[in-house]
Each structure stands twice: as C-alpha cells, then as structure tokens.
Amino acid sequence: MSAAKTSLDVKSTPDNDVEPYSAEPSAADLSVDPAAEKRLLRKLDLFLAPMMVLFFLVAYLDRSNIGNAAIAGMTDDLDLIGNRLNVAVTVFYVTYIAFEIPASLVLKKARPSRLIPFFIVSWSAIIIGSAFITNYAGLLATRLLLGAFESGLFPCLTLYLSTFYKKEEQAKRISYLFVAAALSGAFGGLLAYGLTSLHGARGLAGWRWLFLVEGIISMAVGLTALFMLPDSFETAWWLNSQDKSLLRLRNAQTALQTGGPESETVFFDKAEVKLAFADPKVWLSAACQFCANTCSFGFGTFLPVIIKGFGFSSLTTQLLTVPVYIWASMVYIFVSFLADRFNRRAVFMVPMALVTAVGYALMLGVNMESTAVLYFATFVTATGIYCVVGLNVTWVSNSNAGYFKRATAIGVQQTVGNSAGIMAGQIYRITAKDGRYTIGHAVSLAAIMVAACGYCVMFSTLRGINQRKDGMSVEDRVKEIEAGKKGDRHPDFRYVL
Template sequence: MSSGPETYDAKPFDAHVVDETNKPELASSEIYIDPAAEKRLIRKLDWMLSPLMVLMFLVAYLDRSNIGNAAIAGMNDDLNLTGNRLNVAVTLFYVTYIAFEVPASLLLKKLRPSRLIPFFIISWSCVIIGAAFINNYASLIATRLLLGVFESGLFPCLTLYLSTFYQPAEQARRISYLFVASALSGAFGGLLAFGLTNLHGARGLAGWRWLFLVEGIISFVVGIMTLFLLPDNFETAWWLREDEKALMRIRNENAALYQGNSTNAETFDKSEVKLAFQDPKVWINSLCQFCANTCSFGFSTFLPTIIRGFGYSSVRTQLLTVPVYIWASVVYITVAFASDYLRKRAVFMVPMALTTAVGYSLMLGVSMTSTAILYFATFVTATGIYCVVGLNVTWIINSNAGYFKRATAIGLQQTIGNSAGIMAGQIYRIKSSDGRYVIGHAISLSMITTAAAGYFLMFTLLRRLNVKRENMSIEERVRQIDAGKKGDRHPDFRYTL
C-alpha cells in the first residue's frame, strides 16, 4: 500500500489511508471514514433496524410474561392451579428455553436471519393463540414448554445479528433498545391486561383467555412483517444504497484491524467454539448473567403478584405495574447511551446493581402497612435490573472477537443466564406468602450483590489484560501474531471496561 492517500471509489465518503504519523501502529492500514457520512449511515441503520428489533423483543416478552397477568385475572381458578402449579409452569418455560440457545446462535448464519427469526416468532405466536383455549394444567405445561423452544433463539440471534451491523462502541445503546422493549412490554402488558380482562365473558371467553388470544395475534402479525422486512445482512439490505454498503465494508475492515482480523468468517470454525468454552471470562460473565437474570425474571414475572401483595385490588394492580416499567425503560436507555459515549461498562453496572439491592432491602425491611414506601421500593428495584442485564450482554459481545467465538459466547451466556428462570419461577411462592415474599426478595438480594462483585472482578481482569498488552514489547507482539493468535487473543485487541 502506498504511503500517499488512496482514494476509495465509493463517493461521497472520501475514504483514504490514515496518515501513519498520526495513528498508532495498530491502525497503519486503517481507511479513513468521513465522520459525517458515518453518522448518517448509523442514523439510517437505527431508523430501519431498531423499530423492528424493538417490536420483535416487545412481543416476545409480552408473550412469555403474560402468565403473571393471567394468573391474577382468573386463570389460577379456571385451570385449578393449586399449590405450586403456577410456579412449575413458569419454571418449565426455561427448561426448553435454555436448551436451544447455543444451537440457535450457531445456526443463525447458515439458516439465514430473514428466515430463522420470523420462524421463531410465528411459531410461538401460534402457541400463545392456542393457550387461549386450554382447559387444564397439563395443557398449560405443554404450551409453556413449546413457548420456551421457539423463544429460545430470539435474543442470542438478535444480539449476534446487531453485532454484524454495529461496531463495539455502538452496541450498548442498540441492545438497550431490546431491554427497553422488554421493560415496556411489562407496561404495555399491564395496560392490555387491564383492557382485555374487562372483556371477561365476551363470546364465552374469560378475560385471561382474551389476553392470550389478542397478544398471540399481535405477535403473529409481527412475525409476518419480519419475514418481509428483515435482511440477512447489510449486503442484502434493500434500504441501503451501494455507496452505503461500501462504507459498511470499510467499517468492517477497520474493525477487523482491532479484532484480530477474524470478525465475520463465513466458514464454521470449531476452534473458535472451543476457545469460547475455554475462556474463563466467558464463564464469569455468564455466572453474573445468571445472578442478574434471577432478579430480572422474578421481578418481571411476579411484579403484579408482588404489588397485589401490598394490598391493592387486582384491577388496580394491573395499572400500577405500568409506571414501574416506564421508569425502568427511561433509566436504562439513559445509562446505555452514557455507557456507549464513555465506552465504559463496569462503572455503570456496579452502581446499578447496588441500587437494585437497596430496592430489595426496602421490600424486605419496610412494614407492610407502609404501602407507599413499598410501592416506591419497586421503582428502586427496577432502576438497575434492566441496566445490568443489558449492559452485561453488550459486554460479552465487546469481549469476544471472531464471529463463531462471539456466537458461542453469547449462546453460552444466555443458556447459563436464562437457566436462572428455573430458580426464579420457584422463589416467589404465592401460597406460602403473607404478601412480603421474603424468600424471593432475599434470594434476589443475594444474587444482585453477587453480580455486582462479579462485574468488578471482570473489570479487574480485563483491565489487567489491557495493561499487559499496552506494555508488550514489539518482539512479543510479533511472536504472538506469528503463533496465530486471533480475535480477542490478538495482541492488538483491547477490551472495553
């Protein structure tokens, strides 16, 4: 490559080789990108991808968590859900959910996102529609198991899919949209539950049946939309011009310089899969996700039950869940933008986790007669839950380079993390509670504090690796490159802290 400027023929981006006197050795062959043009491109990606991603994730969470709204709307009585049957139904969803996450993420490229993701959505929509007509406990269990199968691949596939469009420093806020969608699904679900359960008796259907039926139909429509609107990658995106696709290629080439030149391999590489399973950082991150998800799943599924335990009526409870989720959404999207802007993860995650710990402490310690304070405590609890869960997903994407290592890491994190649903479904026992739910809150408190400690440990380990690579001699750097170290093992790779 010549030392002078090299013109790239994709106008108007005016790409050229970076002046090597102004850049570190790492970026000596990096192609310059006009910041204004890149900003326009990212804005276009956001307008075309984000609404669809949010819609998909919103209906996913709506359909998995509506069992909590249905439970207080008469489903428990109609299906004779005595004892811990509701808890078992909630738990079994996660048995099949966690079993298919790693395979789904590894198969995404081969089976094509534009086909696999709509297949998931349409399939679980049919299950939810069918759930509106079940008449016994066994049928409820069957629908929950099937729902877990079809919802399992959505989140790891979407996060992996977004990583092929956005660079590491751009990913937190985009993944935040997914978790904002999950929080808003709680608010939207509460409003839907309030409206639809009032249809009780219309056309001979109970209110909770209307809830399943209408939400299933909404999801089905979203699945059909996705089938036509979702591209496999930026090369097949019908809404990108050729010059914009050229800029996307340049962005990927530049990113490869910082990620060991193995960001988007087309051929399945089992060595990368093995590296993910051998990486202790992946396991630490995944265990932190398990702790945070215990809180997230328990809170999102049982929030209506928790608030009703404060002494509110069933109808009023449905409405009181809405402000909590809206607050959580606003906080999370603000934190995600700040996290991307500062390119920091742990500095936000540790304080957010400890804030949630304060919320659980309030719900455990405040008298049951102090209803207003207990309701306020749900806002404090919600403040950090979605932040830590979402930023930790972004963190594992940022910490693993090489397409199939990243795919395996995401799948493994989600498998371990979502197995928390098995426990979360059992810790909030309605029958044995006086409204305080001591066991559920106490376990959640211990889990979120453990997660905070884990995030700090991750920060310490990654910072140590970055410092070690910064101080690496030229000879050692060359030795490692000659030894074939790629991806995040490459000496030029730097971890986001």
C-alpha cells in the same frame, strides 16, 4: 505508527527481520468521514431499532403474560393449587436454555431473515393455542413449547446487531431489546387491564382474551418480519451503495484490531467455538448473568403478584405495573447512552446493581402497612435490573471477537443466565399469606450483590489484560501475530472496561 496499524502493516521475513508490508490497508487508508458515519448510524437505527424493539417486545409480552393471567382468573379456572403456577413459570426455562447455543451457531447458515421470523411465528401459534387450554397439563405443554421457540431470539438478535455496529456502539442498540422487555411490562399491564375486562365476551374468560389477542399481535409481527428483515447489510434493501461501502470500511477498521476480517462464507468454526468454551471470562460473565437474571425474571414475571400483595385489587394492580416498567425503560436508555458515550461498562453496572439491592432491602424491611413506600420500592428495584442484565450482554459481545467465538460466548452466557428462570420461578410463592414474598426478595438481594462483585472481578481481569497488551514490545507483538492469534487474543484488541 499506531498499534492498530502495526498489526497489519508488518510481516516477518525468512531472516526474522520486520519489513514494511503494504498489501493490507493501514489505519490511515481506512479513515471514515464522521459526518457520513453519523448519517449511516441514524439510518441503521431508523430501520433496525423499531424491528428489534418490536420483536423483543412481543417475546417478553408473550413470556410474562402468565403473571397477568394468574391474577385475572387463570389460577382458579385451571385449578393451579399449591405451587403449580410456579412450576408452569419454571418449565418455560427448561426448553428455553436448551436451544440457545445451537440457535446462535446456526444463525448464519439458516439466515436471519428466515430463522428469526420462524421463531416469532411459531411461538405466536403457541400463545394463541394457550387461550383454549382447559387444564394444568395443557398449560405445562404450552409453556414448554413457548420456551423452545423463544430460546433463539435474544442470542440471535444480539449477534445480528453485532454485524451492523461496532463494539463501542452496541450498548445503546442492545439496550433497545431490554427497553422493549421493560415496555412489554407496561404495555402488557395496559393490555391486561383492557382485555381482562372482556371477561365473558363470546364465552371466553378475560385471561383467555389476553392470550388470544397477544398471540395474534405477535403472529402479525412475525409475518411482517419475513419481508422486512435482511440477512446482512449487503442485502438490506434500505441501504444504498454508499452506505454499504461505508459499512465494509467499518468492518475493515475492526479487522485491524482482530487480525483479519470475519469470513462471510464459513458457516462453522470449531476452533473458535472451543476458544469460547475454554475462556474463563465467558463463564464469569455467564455466572454474573445468572445472578442478574434471577432478579430480572423474578421481578418481571411476578411484579403483578408482588404489587397485588401490597393490598391492591386485580384491576388496579394491572395499571400500577405500568409506571414501574416505564421508569425502568427511561433509566436504561439514559444509562446505555452514557455507557456508549464513555465506552465503559462496569462503572455503570456496579452502582445500578447496588441501587436494585436497596430496592429489595426496602421491600423486605418496610412495614406492610406502608403501601406507598412499598410501591416506591418497586421503582428503586426496577432502576438497575435491566441496566445490569443488558449491559452485561453488551459486555460479553464486546469482549469476544471472531464471529463464532462471539456467537458461542453469547449462547453460553444466555444459556447459563437464563437457567436462573428455573430458580426464579420457584422463589416467589403465590401462596404467601402476607404479600411479603420474603424468600423471593431475599434470594434476589443476595444474587444482585454477588453479580456486583462479579462485575468488579471482570473489570479487574480485563484491565489487567489490556495493561499487559499495552506493555508489549514490538517483537512480542509480532511473535503473537505470527503465532496466529486473532480475535480478542490479537495484541491490538482492547477490552471495553
């Protein structure tokens, strides 16, 4: 009898004997036709992936366009002297981190088909309004509001995808979100190049055109989402009855490893929320995410400023950011495919973190006159950033079972991780005279090395728990099942390493 089958096929009698229990399905009863499952995954990807990519693309586009606007004249027009630009970047994360946990916890009750479009439409209105601000105070106000409305998108999308895909399928699908983030940099560079060239048209500066057009694009995406996004696979208009039956079967397979199915009618579970907050692994993951996001936010927001510091003009800089983001996207797609193919996380994350560290070291050590080498260093740096950030999100989703424990764990990780934006907004000082940005690169280098060490600790911890579960006797397993241990605490649950 397999381990997965035993968990639901035995029960304890009053005499403490173990007898067969056939009321629950066995692993054999839940077998799935591989060809049918493959067709189902293709259909899910065909409909979900474009929407997820589009949502996250416009989110990152609207979040990071402040870097493009800064080198297109906004700094002078709004009198952003001293560290005012850094403060404007930082305040976004003040409200951003405040609402991530609540957003993920209310997703089920508020309904994904309403809550996610609400976020997109709301921040789109803020971006459109940003095109007409006239002073520093207005910039701060729009950034605070933007952070509040964008805060729930990523944890909600991550949680939403986990209801459609098994844990061994999630790395590639969550990678779509980070590929969208990377592509937003490439797309944003091209848009910035085209829109800022409209400087003076209808009396608007080029950076104002940038905010206005990007806000309108996002608004269109949000309104479309109202009609396209289902609450769950049960209400997905593009799935037929056979598809939904297969998805129910897949959920039942997962339930064998976690001690029971996740309730569709419970809208809040305080016990699972407490378990997430009390789990040291969640906090370790969050600390690693803080380190990785220090690099991601600093690099993603200030790449135009960094490249311009190499001596390029503003328009040339906008174009030079594009290949860097395309390269980062290609690498991440490839790595996430391998991560799902081999069902491994740390073995890819640690090397990718070290590659990024080499990139920062190059930008710190290479002579400023070696422009080509410095530009190459941005590719090296970008190689691992999105991989480690994205795979760590997948890892925390994979490592927490029970809907509300997973929702809380994702929220905690993102809240702690995204608070790195407060620091990232301060370490790249645009007032630097030589374009070296030593503080920003040095802090990022240290952060990515700490993250690599944290991934190693997480790997060792999860492997130790798996080994303990593998060595449990049948009697010990039954005791834990009788004690009510479910989710990732269930004796049949195995962590992805």
